[in-house]
Amino acid sequence: MLNNCEIRFYVCFWYNISVIRQISFCLKLCQI
Structure with a gap:
């Protein structure tokens, strides 16, 4: 089950x- x-x-x-650079931004959403 996926967490938030x-x-x-x-x-x-x-x-x-389509925007590779956004991956790093997305990863930051997971940082506490």
Whole structure:
């Protein structure tokens, strides 16, 4: 089961799939 962090990351990732640099931004959503 996905936790909130993973859900945010996947949503962020898929919405920005064409923008490689956004991956690092998405990863920051998982930082506490």
